[in-house]
Amino acid sequence: MTSVDELRADSAAPARMNESIGYQPGAYLLELSLDWIVLRASQNIHQLLGHSYHMAVDEPLGRFVHSQALHDLRNLFSRLSGTTGVARAYRVRLTDDQDLVDVAFQLSDGRVLLEAVPCAEGHYGEAFGTVGGLISGLANSSGQALLDGAARRMRALTGYDRVTLFSGSAQAESSRGAFPTAAAPETPLPAFVGDCERESVPVFPRDRPDSSVIGALLRAPDRDASARLRAEGVRATLSVPLTGNDMPGLFRCDSRVPRKPSFELHAAADLFAQLFALRLEVDRLRNG
Numbered sequence: 001m002t003s004v005d006e007l008r009a010d011s012a013a014p015a016r017m018n019e020s021i022g023y024q025p026g027a028y029l030l031e032l033s034l035d036w037i038v039l040r041a042s043q044n045i046h047q048l049l050g051h052s053y054h055m056a057v058d059e060p061l062g063r064f065v066h067s068q069a070l071h072d073l074r075n076l077f078s079r080l081s082g083t084t085g086v087a088r089a090y091r092v093r094l095t096d097d098q099d100l101v102d103v104a105f106q107l108s109d110g111r112v113l114l115e116a117v118p119c120a121e122g123h124y125g126e127a128f129g130t131v132g133g134l135i136s137g138l139a140n141s142s143g144q145a146l147l148d149g150a151a152r153r154m155r156a157l158t159g160y161d162r163v164t165l166f167s168g169s170a171q172a173e174s175s176r177g178a179f180p181t182a183a184a185p186e187t188p189l190p191a192f193v194g195d196c197e198r199e200s201v202p203v204f205p206r207d208r209p210d211s212s213v214i215g216a217l218l219r220a221p222d223r224d225a226s227a228r229l230r231a232e233g234v235r236a237t238l239s240v241p242l243t244g245n246d247m248p249g250l251f252r253c254d255s256r257v258p259r260k261p262s263f264e265l266h267a268a269a270d271l272f273a274q275l276f277a278l279r280l281e282v283d284r285l286r287n288g
Contacts, residue, residue, distance in 0.1 A: 021210040022200025022220035024192070027261060028101075029203065031212050032112040039111065042201045048116055050095055053204045053272035061114075065094040071088040077105060077112065086217070086270075088263050108215035112182055115217055120262040126270035128216045130157060135275045142283050147172035150276050158238060158269055160253035167242065167249035180204075180233040183252050187228045191217040191266060193237040196226040201266055204214065217227065218261055235259075240269045241278040247284070249277070 017276045020227035027262045028048040031040040041053040049056060049064040062070050069092055080087040087117055091100045094116070101116040109223055134153040147165055151174040155163040162175040164183040173182075200220030211265055221229070229237065242249030251273055 020052065020206055021203065022186065023193050023214050024205055024218045024220050024230060024261075025198050025201050026117070026194060027218045027264050028116045029213070029216055029218070030056075030114040031060065031203075032061060032114060033051075034110070034112065036070075036112065039089055040203050040205060043176065043204050044201050048101070050097065057204065066096075069094050073105070073114075074110065078217065080105070086267075088267055092116075096251060098102075100271075102265045104217055104266075106215065106217075107211040111212040115218050117218070117261050117263060120260070123178050124264065125264050127157065127262075131265070131268055131272050131275070133156075135180055140274070142287060144170070144172065146280065146283055147173070150280075153250050154240075154253065154269065154272060157272055159255050160236075160255045160259070160264060162234075162254040164252045165249065165256070166252070168194060168247045179254070179256075181231060181235075181247060182252060184228055185234065185250065185252065187225050188215065189221055189225055189252075190219045191239055192222050192261040193229065194261050195219070195235055196221060196229040197235060198258075217263075217266070234255060238266065238269060240266070240273045242273050242280070245278070 006096055023042040025044065025078055028044040028045055030038055030045065036057045038058065041056045042137050043053050045051075045056055051064055073089060076087050076089060086104050086106045086174060090101045092103050093100055100119045102119055103114065103116050105112055105114040137153065138146060147167060147170060151163045151165045151172040154165070155174045155176075161177065162173065162179055162183065162240045164185075165172045200228045229235070230253070233256060234254045235257055236254040236255040238259075240251040240253070242251070251269070253269070
């Protein structure tokens with residue numbers, strides 16, 4: 001079985017080296033220089049900015065978005081610089097369009113990846129508000145029971161049909177009903193797959209290197225990964241790595257039906273995974 005640390009190394013790489021990386025429909029991608037010049041854009045970017053990808057590339061982002069929104073995002077980015085994390089901003093109005101978006105951005109291979117999705121339904125903070133109680137429920141668990149409890153709680157948090165927790169050579173699963181096959185941890189997936197059956201959106205220009213776009217939260221899965229998900233009876237996934245301890249691990253959340261990506265839910269799941277990783281490390285230190 002492929003180890004989780006090997007999965008992390010491979011998870012950003014497309015299975016076919018000559019297959020251009022696409023982006024998932026319903027979300028929007030901008031690859032920016034460090035001075036926020038648009039270098040590449042998903043070809044649906046007109047739905048976000050009101051201007052075509054041809055017009056956006058090689059222009060300052062400030063030409064297309066409100067000055068206050070740009071100021072706020074750049075301030076948030078300044079606190080992210082030098083880290084490997086993801087910064088998020090919620091309910092942002094980038095243009096005169098009345099629809100609000102949630103934004104995530106990160107540094108990737110010397111570029112700024114800015115991704116936007118329509119605001120999640122429901123009240124802001126709902127997902128975050130449940131994390132503390134879910135983690136506290138693991139206080140008296142140890143060993144395999146701790147892993148099983150974490151998988152159940154991640155499923156409760158995310159609402160996905162199946163959650164598989166991989167931790168070193170151990171694993172745990174919580175599932176609502178049976179799936180045709182078990183989750184394959186070696187399948188290279190982005191953080192989100194909203195619907196593995198939808199066609200991806202090209203990223204323009206297509207002839208530029210994909211080394212930055214590989215790290216996008218919503219890059220499209222390649223054809224092989226999509227086929228493997230369909231064989232598992234899965235339409236949508238959310239992948240959350242364990243961080244903060246020496247034992248690599250991963251939560252993979254699977255849904256039988258398409259799911260709209262939510263940066264707020266991703267942040268809450270990421271927080272749960274970080275807190276669980278600390279709890280797991282304490283358990284290992286106590287029990288060898």
